[in-house]
Amino acid sequence: MRVIKDRSIIDDDWSLIRNIESSAPIPEGDVILPFVFWQTNRDQLLKTKKSHAIWIDGSIETESLLDDIDSFSIIALDFPIFKDGRSYSHARLLRERYNYKGELRAVGDVLQDQLFFMERCGIDSFQIRDDKDIEQALNGLKGFSVRYQAAADDTIPISERRKFK
Amino acid sequence: MYKYDDYDQAIVDERVEQFRDQTRRFISGDLSDDEFRPLRLMNGLYIQTHAPMLRVAIPYGLLSSKQLRMLAHISRKYDKGFGHFSTRQNIQFNWPALETVPDILADLATVEMHAIQTSGNCIRNTTSDQFAGVAKDELEDPRPYCEIIRQWSTFHPEFSFLPRKFKIAVSGAEGDRAAAMVHDIGLYLVSNDKGEVGFTVFVGGGLGRTPYIGKCIRDFLEKKYLLSYIEAILRVYNRFGRRDNIYKARIKILVNDVGQEEFGKQVEAEWEHIKEGVLKLEQKEIDYAKSFFTSPIYDDVAADDNSFNEVKNSNDAFSNWAKRNLYPHKIPGYHAVVISLKAPGIAPGDATGEQMDSIANLSDQYSFGEIIVTHDQNLVLPHVKQGDLFLLWQALDVQNLATSNIGLLTDMICCPGLDFCSLANAGSIPIAKQINEKFDDMDYLHDIGDLKIKMSGCVNACGHHHVGHIGILGVDKKGEEFYQLTLGGSSENDASLGDRLGPAIAKTEVANVIGKLLDVYVKLRKEDERFLETYRRVGIKPFKDNVYASN
Ligand code: SF4
Numbered sequence: 001m002r003v004i005k006d007r008s009i010i011d012d013d014w015s016l017i018r019n020i021e022s023s024a025p026i027p028e029g030d031v032i033l034p035f036v037f038w039q040t041n042r043d044q045l046l047k048t049k050k051s052h053a054i055w056i057d058g059s060i061e062t063e064s065l066l067d068d069i070d071s072f073s074i075i076a077l078d079f080p081i082f083k084d085g086r087s088y089s090h091a092r093l094l095r096e097r098y099n100y101k102g103e104l105r106a107v108g109d110v111l112q113d114q115l116f117f118m119e120r121c122g123i124d125s126f127q128i129r130d131d132k133d134i135e136q137a138l139n140g141l142k143g144f145s146v147r148y149q150a151a152a153d154d155t156i157p158i159s160e161r162r163k164f165k
Numbered sequence: 166m167y168k169y170d171d172y173d174q175a176i177v178d179e180r181v182e183q184f185r186d187q188t189r190r191f192i193s194g195d196l197s198d199d200e201f202r203p204l205r206l207m208n209g210l211y212i213q214t215h216a217p218m219l220r221v222a223i224p225y226g227l228l229s230s231k232q233l234r235m236l237a238h239i240s241r242k243y244d245k246g247f248g249h250f251s252t253r254q255n256i257q258f259n260w261p262a263l264e265t266v267p268d269i270l271a272d273l274a275t276v277e278m279h280a281i282q283t284s285g286n287c288i289r290n291t292t293s294d295q296f297a298g299v300a301k302d303e304l305e306d307p308r309p310y311c312e313i314i315r316q317w318s319t320f321h322p323e324f325s326f327l328p329r330k331f332k333i334a335v336s337g338a339e340g341d342r343a344a345a346m347v348h349d350i351g352l353y354l355v356s357n358d359k360g361e362v363g364f365t366v367f368v369g370g371g372l373g374r375t376p377y378i379g380k381c382i383r384d385f386l387e388k389k390y391l392l393s394y395i396e397a398i399l400r401v402y403n404r405f406g407r408r409d410n411i412y413k414a415r416i417k418i419l420v421n422d423v424g425q426e427e428f429g430k431q432v433e434a435e436w437e438h439i440k441e442g443v444l445k446l447e448q449k450e451i452d453y454a455k456s457f458f459t460s461p462i463y464d465d466v467a468a469d470d471n472s473f474n475e476v477k478n479s480n481d482a483f484s485n486w487a488k489r490n491l492y493p494h495k496i497p498g499y500h501a502v503v504i505s506l507k508a509p510g511i512a513p514g515d516a517t518g519e520q521m522d523s524i525a526n527l528s529d530q531y532s533f534g535e536i537i538v539t540h541d542q543n544l545v546l547p548h549v550k551q552g553d554l555f556l557l558w559q560a561l562d563v564q565n566l567a568t569s570n571i572g573l574l575t576d577m578i579c580c581p582g583l584d585f586c587s588l589a590n591a592g593s594i595p596i597a598k599q600i601n602e603k604f605d606d607m608d609y610l611h612d613i614g615d616l617k618i619k620m621s622g623c624v625n626a627c628g629h630h631h632v633g634h635i636g637i638l639g640v641d642k643k644g645e646e647f648y649q650l651t652l653g654g655s656s657e658n659d660a661s662l663g664d665r666l667g668p669a670i671a672k673t674e675v676a677n678v679i680g681k682l683l684d685v686y687v688k689l690r691k692e693d694e695r696f697l698e699t700y701r702r703v704g705i706k707p708f709k710d711n712v713y714a715s716n
Pocket of ligand 1: 580581582583587588589621622623624625628
C-alpha cells in the first residue's frame, strides 16, 4: 500500500486492523492493532514482535497511552469522518506534551485539504482515502508559507518573527 | 486600525489561491458536495435558497473607508447591488455566482479583507463593542485583544474541525455592548484590586435552540495568559464536546453537562501545562497590537462650536435624529453617529452599493475614514465633530440613511429568514415590513422609546430573538408561518432570556399583537421606565391577558 510519509509517497507494509476480538490470536506480520487489543495482549506482544503499532480512535484519552509510549513505532490516529477533529488534539498532545518521537499516521477519511492542519499538529504520515489520488493529495501539504500559531511543526510564534520594528 | 504586514498579506493571498483551486476541483467533479462543503464553509460560502451566499469577515466590525468602497464595488460587480450587514458584525452577499467567489476574495485581499472562518465548525470572527475606542465608560479598548485572538485563531491547526462553530466576544467597558454573555467565550476587561487590568472569562453562553447565559470560570485572567487560557478551553472542548448530535455539540451543552465548576477545573488543569509556553503574550506583542488602535488627532476646540445646538432648536427632524442617533463620545465636542440601516421598507441591515460609497465618503470627510458595523445591523461613524453633524445629517438624508430610529421599535434585528435562508421556517423580512407599516408615526415611536425587537426565522436564532425585549421566532405550523413571541430578553449586562408569551400567532397578527403589548406598557409604565423595566416589574401576566383575552 502507498502512504505519504515525510512528504513523499512510499510503499508501506503495515496493515491496519480495526476490528479484532481481544481474545483472538495475535496476527502475523506488520499490523497496526487497536490499542485495546494491545493492552490486553501487551506482554505477549512485547515478547513476540520487534516493533509495535497501535490505532486509537478519537474517544481515547491520550493520557492512557503514556506507560507504553516508547514501545510504539507507529500510532495511527483515526479520522472516521474528516469533520471529526479530535485527533488533532491527540496528535499535538502526543508530540508536544508527551514527546512521542515515532510515526503518527492519519487513517480513515484522510483528504488533501486537511493534510496541512494534520501536519502542523505533528502527523507525519498519511494513509489517503482509497478512492483519492495520492499524488494529487500531496499538494495539500503545500498549505501556507506563513502561520500565525506555533504548533508541533514550528515552535516559533509569529510574534518572534515579527520583531516589532 | 490594524494594518496588515507581509505575514498577514501572504496568508490572505495564499488563501485566495487555495480556494481558487478548491473551487476548480469542485466544479470539475474532483471534490464531492460533501467534501467541498467544509472547505467552502471555512470561507464563508453557503449554498442557500436562491444562490450561494458569501459572508465576508469584518473583524470586530471595524472598516476603513477604502474597505467599505470595495464592498460597494463587490455588491455591484458580483451581486445585485446591495449587501446585508449581519448581527455578527459581518457583511453577506446573497447573489454571487460560485465561480466568481475566488475573484471576490482576490478583490477583498487587496484591501486586507477575507472570508476566512466566517462559517464552519471553527473559531469565527471575534466580535466586540461597536463603540470601542470612543465610549466614555471604557476601561480599555478591547480591539487589540480581538486582533490578537483573530491571528491566533486563523487557520488554527488543532481547532479547525471543532464539534460546532465557536464564537468569542470581548467587551472593554462597563456597559456590555458586545453581548459577551451569549458567546461561547465572553471576555470582559476588568481591573483587579491591585489596579491591574485583565479579563473575566465566561464560557458556554449562546442562543440557538437551547439558549444559555455564559458561566464565569475565571474572575481574573492576566493579559499575558489570554491565548493560553483560550487554547485550554478550546482543547477541552475539542476533545470532549459532543459530536454525535449536532444540536448538542456547542460548548454550552458540554459546560452544562459536566457542570460549571468541573468544566472550569478541566480548563485550569489543561492550562497548567501550557500557560508558560509559547502562547504567553509578551508585553511587546500587546503593545504592538495596541499601536494600531490609537486615537486620531482630535480638534481640541470642537466643543466650542455652537451651531449644533442652534440648528437643533430650529429643526425638529434634525433634533429627533440627534436625540436617537448620536452616542456620547469621550472627547468633548465629538459624537459617535449611528447610521440607521432600518429605513421603512428596507430589509434591516441592507445597504446598496451607492449607500456604502456615500458612507465611505462621509467617513473620510467627517470621521477619520472609519466605519463600524454594529450588532444591531447599523453602521457607526465613530468620531464626528458636533459642528459637522448638520451637514452630515443632510448628506445622509439624501441617501435615505437618516432615519432617526436607533434603539426604537423599528430598529429591529432580523435574520434573512425564508426569503434567503434554506433553514427557515418562516419569513422575517416581511414581518419587519409589516411592523414598519403599522408603526409609521415617529412621535409614537419616540414616545415608546427604547425597545429591542429581535426576530429569527427558525430556532437557530441568528436574529437573537431570545435576547430581544420582544423576541419573535418563526415557526412552522402545518406548513403555515406562525410566530412565537417572547418578552423580557436582554443581551446587556443584565442579560436574560425572554419568557414565552403564549401560543404562536398568525403571520397577519404580529404587528397588531406588538401594538397590544405596547398598549399595556403605556398604561403601566412609571415615569421614564423603559419597556424592559416595566416588564420586569409587572411580569408577563398583564401582557398575556391583553393579547390572548381578546382573541
Ligand atoms: S435564524 Fe434560521 S432562518 Fe434565520 S438566518 Fe438563521 S438559520 Fe436562517
